[in-house]
Amino acid sequence: MKMKKVLGLALASVMTISMAAAAFAEEGGLAGANCDPANTEKTEESITIAFGSEPSTLYGPATGNTENESQMIASVLTDNLVAYNAQTGEIEPQLATAWEWVDDTHCRFTLRDDVTMTDGSPLVADDVVYSAKIWRDQNATNETGSIFTDTADAVADDEHTVTLEFTSNAPDIIRMLTWSQYGIVSEEEVEAAGGLEEVGKKPLVGSGPYKFVSWTNGQNVIVERNEEYWNPDYAGYFKQIVFTFTADPAARIMAVQSGDADVAYAVPTAQASTFAANDAVKVVNYTFDQVNHLWFNMGENAGATADQKVREAIDKALDYDAITAVGSAGLCTPALGYFVPGNTYYNEVYTAEERAVDIDGAKALLAEAGYADGLTLRALGLSDIEPVYVVMQANLAQAGITLELDMPDTAQFVQQSAGGDYDLIVVGEYAAARFPSLFIFFQNAYTFCIGGPKWTTDEINAQIHDFIFEEDAETAKELGKAFEETMKESTIQTNLFPAVNSAVINPELKGFNTLERGFMDPSGFYK
């Protein structure tokens, strides 16, 4: 009897909570991520998470891939040295219990001694050394490797102490180590999986809360709770997580509505918002430290966008209010700076007037640049912000620019973005802190993103460097503003709106937590 009562009470409270959540969502607010207390229960249940595209690898660092889906799945398989607490904004111990800077470029980490890897062997300093070498050697042209020099050392001081050499002791360099591509794996595991090439397909590695079970191409990836997980504070509610891949967001949402899936991830915000009043599902919208920027190809392969007049014309022709209204479903206002309002380094470098549409001005500039008869440009994009491209396409058409769109899956997007075959691309940069890889689109050594990376000047490099490495945050903010003014003057990029991530989930589900870049944390869900 008593049991029943308790159960009834629990059910009632669950219902109130979910109704409250639904009510919040109904107001169309930005809500839902990182606001639930942690789960404390283990069950035999299984959760299905529907992604939009299938990753090309489940262990990105081996091949230098940083696809979103790959990182999210990898985040439950491996642990990092340190973790980021989204509630407090603090860096917390994970595999490392303590860390200290030995000098300007070396940091020493003390490891836990109670961690076991998937193969049952204990975590030792050599594993960190091995992982660091992968970050350095396999990722020389991307952000993962950006915090190490080519010759950066990783030395095991003893079984549980390791010293890593970084490019610098920039203020937020340690925070980068909380990102999911910096998971710790051991050499034995990687060899057992068949070497670095194979480990992406069969990532039975790491010491994370879940273990890899299977990957059926074109269907799903299945992971299972790690019953020997070292962290007693974490209880995985779901015994099994099934990741499925469905390109069509409408089909993903229907899968949640029908109960086939629990989470439809990366749904266009405008699409998700139409479910706000639907009790059968819960909508989660959240911003994170990222503004969506439009980048112009100014590199070696650049076409018309190499001409500043064309870039300015595009800037004038775009209707930022419309782009924002469609892109964020009216949840945000157009971005007036590179950073998100509320960020420590936020500066307003544009005024609302400067963002007004000026078709005549755009046409005049295009005529000056020699494109009076029109111009065709190609844009590369990700399908979850496709609506933004469609608005831009209509805006630019008014000024006589034909915009061709190409929306491949995530893996192909990442590949193509480095190729320079496109004129325009919308990419946000995760700018929560002054990471050493910040403004990576300007840094020549890294291939990602057309536009910025292949075009930079010594002056710009100096400005970026000063901003990132300034110790005082106030001064850094001023330096940041100066750099933003430079970008604005030369129209190197244009700011669109704060990125919003949206998901449609089972209303009973709680614990929607985020990782870096607004990635969803698949391990935090519970009911």
Next chain:
Amino acid sequence: MAKMHTPAMEKIEKKNRKRKKPVNSTPAYEAWKRFRRNKTAIIGLVVVGILILIAIFAPLIAPYDYTMQDYTAMMQAPSKAHLFGTDAYGRDIFSRVIYGTRYSLIIALFCTIAALFSGGLLGIIAGYFGGRVDTIIMRIMDIFQAIPMIMMAMCIVSVLGNGIPQLVAAVMFASMPTMARNNRAAILRVRGSDYIESSEAIGVGQVEMILKHMIPNAAGVMIIFFVGFLAVSIMMMSSMSYIGVGLAAPTPEWGLILNDGKAYITSAPYMMFFPALMIMITCFAFNLMGDGLRDAFDPKSK
């Protein structure tokens, strides 16, 4: 036997009297008479006529510019201002669907003509010359036939890229074997008839023979395939748009409008309903017409 005077008999007599008048009794006229009797086919014809009018007068019918986005009026349900509602960009769906008639019909027509000129022509040549020419052409068609039509079309578009010419080319290649087969069969049937043999005997040139005698006489059957294929190509386009190959936004082709609306199928079903309805009505009309034509031109084959 005494003459009966029932209303039915009178009707028959009237008809007989009419028949006695010297009428232009060409095969086409006979076919038209048969077609006219087929009510469902006439409905199809009328609907197709209306669609063609809509396509021609689209600018007069459509109240808005089909590309105009209005972010102050996004996702509005059907109303007086927006008969079919607005889409996720505030575009008037009614205007898009009306212009879509123009695009969809024209592209379908291009595809069909291209198919007829490639596969159809090959079929006619094969059927007329027979023998080795026939064998070679039809064996080549066997090869094309081995790959399912839609898969062939998608492979071609995925390699050539999106766009109307690429789409037309893809549909053309994909439909070539079917078109060749059907037209060959039509020609073969005519070839056997007496008047062709006698024309041959009096030495009519081959090109003249094909153009002046065979094609007009096989035309009936060819028209059936032509109309039927219009429906097939509209369906094929919409399927390809669903997959995301073929045409690119913002072309207001029905399949693409449908594809835009698909995202809102549970929350705003009207976005998908109207373009789907148009596709359905059009294909239905073409199919009904095709069925009527089959009865009319080729009463035995039905």
Next chain:
Amino acid sequence: MLKYIIKRILLLIPILLGVSAIIFILKTVTPGDPARQILGNSATEEQVQEKREELGLNDPVIVQYVRYIKNIVTKGDFGDSYRTGEPVLSEILPRLRTSGIITIGAVAIGAIIGIILGIISALKKYTWVDSLVLVISMFFQSVPEFVVALVLIMIFAVNLHLLPATGITSAKGFILPMLCIGLSSVASYTRITRSSMLEVLGEDYIRTARAKGQTENNITYHHALRNAMIPVAQSIGTSLGNSIGGGMVIETVFGVPGVGKYIVDSITQRNYPSVLGGALIIAIVLTLINLIVDISFVLIDPRLKTTIIASGAKKPKAKAA
């Protein structure tokens, strides 16, 4: 008979060579450098050149084609997927089974409904029932399959929670995809059944049966139907092969891991070896299935030999989608 079968098998060779030639041509006009696709954008120009040499991309086209055929014949090598690095053949074989099951189910559904409707409309020819049947069967031919699919998902998955919306983790997952593909083929079976029934009903032996005083039911079901089913059965046989690759859209809507979805996924991933290799494998399988169907018909009824050999035209029109 044996001669006929051998002849049919020999005829396969030029067809398969031709199909592989088409695929090979598409392969050569494919945009992008395969070597760079494999190595990724971070590879240097020298590495790409090395890979090109290794792949034999610098050889004359004809040499490449011969090697392509040789690899297929001797090693079953249809190319490797860019995405996974696995051979296309081994990726597609397990999917053929899934697609095969769906095809069989779909053809069964389409044929059963089509035959019933066809018989009804033949028996009630030129009445309103006949017209109604025509309209119903044509309805499913005129609505894009994926619209039917989405509507069925809305009804059976989202609202009633009876069947899954996507995936085939259980047998229930097969129902909706089969139904969607099946419904769209109803019209053609209806038409064939109707015309063949009408033809048979006009034949002499039916008249004889009637004259002998047999009941209408007996005539319809014993004499007419059995003979009228021959062309229907033939068309079922040929569509078994043709539908396997035709389910691309439906497999995509329902997330069915079949060959059609494999091709579609590969298209969106710009994974050209998988697209073209997959299409070639499917074409080969289709050709083989059609051959088996034809031969088995001839074995059952040797009279059919002439019709089948003389007219590939007996094959029903390939369906869109």
